[in-house]
Amino acid sequence: MIRLFDRLQLWLERATGLLCLVLLGCLFVEVLNRYVLGISWPEIQFIIPFCFLWMCMLASATAVRRRQHFEVDLISVLFSERGVKIHQIVILAGVALGGLVLAWSSIAFLELGLLKKNPSTGIRMIYIYASLFLGSLLIALFAVERIINAGWER
């Protein structure tokens, strides 16, 4: 199972890297369009938030697996080795629950995205809003995987 998650993480990271490059490329093209080409591409106004939101939400999920979210560990020094492990599992359960709550609340947001359209392009906003739903689910998934791994560790 770890291999499957490793592969998922790898693909997600590649996707976030590509989204980052497209995002920077679009911002650069905007400057180029304004001063050199003298044209305007309304699609860029949709691509930029699309890339940024998806990049942030997918990379937030991989950050859960890499344990890179900001945290302050003040109390684990008070615990025994077993206590530290239980503490870690409780924290991960909290992260998983957080992901699920956000995913749950994002369902209504998805419905809103079906109605709302991008003012520059007319493309439905669900394509951007869906990043919150999927990103939160992945956060929960990676947190659960870490709980299972922590449970197996001796």
Add this chain to the structure above:
Amino acid sequence: MDFSFALITLLASFVVLFSLGLPLAFSLLFSSVLVITLDPALELLVLPLKIYSGINSFLLLAIPGFMFAALMMNRVGITEDIVRLSDLIVGRIKGGLSHINVVSSMLMGGVSGSSTADVAGIGAILIPAMNKKGYSRGFSASLTAASSSIGSIVPPSILMVIYGASANVSIGALFVAGYLPGILVGLQQLGIAWWYAHRTGIDPGTKLEIPLREKITILVRGLIPVSVILVIIGGILTGVMTATESAAVASVYVILVGLFVYRRITAAMILDVAIETALLTAIVMFCVGTATLFGWLLSFYGILDIAGDLFLTHASNPLVFLLLATLLFLFLGTFMDPAPAMLIFVPVLAAVASTIGADPLQLGILIVMALAVGKITPPYGISLLLSCTIAEISLSKAMGWTLVFFGAFCLLLAAVILFPQITLFLPNLLVPELVGR
């Protein structure tokens, strides 16, 4: 729902969850969810709406641009060129290596805007060289950590981008305002380094004559990092680009320089750097999203009125307010990462600042400086920990000199509070149209 009860629940649950070790973004999320669930006037839809509006900020799009440019420059080996250029400029002065350390940090800060990148890059080259020359390991580690703090003060600075977006202050004006304090920090550290070399009698400076041709080569290669600074700052100051666009242009420029000048960039390296950029940006931005939700709830329940009243009663003088804000961020910086510390407190403080007549630009520079020095103060002092690891000494051995640098930095903070012109002179002179926006 009673507003004061809601506020207490929101703040107390956040403090408890964060102290228990839940990641910051999730502590902010859970405390917000708790209050939204308890309050029948609010719906859960607020959650994604506010998180989305927090992340979807054009100003904060500058973060991945600056991060990408900084990471890419480190990969192509620009650090060595910066150190060589600094050697050419200050290497002959007494205490040459320590001066090179400080000047390199000033130049590097202008390129990367990240202090940890600075310690990792410059420290790895200079700390072993300084130790070999007879500097105490404690001094070389604490000087490297202290000088890296300039990276957050000299533009471009990611912390300034976050402050600008949170406090609705022009990022261009903040960048310009950071120059003078950054240079003063550098001069102060150069003074301490000179005094150390003078007192101990080590490192009389390079006496070797560098051939003219080599000097020209060093200068030309040193122009590359300087040209990146020009692209970023020049673009913003001339009004040709926004901070966000200049960050993207700098990224493309760095790729082109890496491809055609250094010839070290591969497609795999670009993707690798992009992945790292995405990860580092996402960690900040997910916090931005949940902090926006949390901040919205705070203002919904009237924290701005309460904080405003509190400051108007006890610290209505802008000087006292700036002092208290600086002390707060000095304290927060000791155990928290600068970005989340800003995201939580800046919106409230910036609103209070405008009420009592404190300058938001001056407040921003003070906050950035206070958080920058937090990176050399334990327990969170990540720059100090990194430089101690490179110097192969324990934290306690570097504490003496770190306290000297910390004390000097605090004196400068006091000067910035007392003399607003240190921060406001350059913006008023160069970008008056951006000041007060």
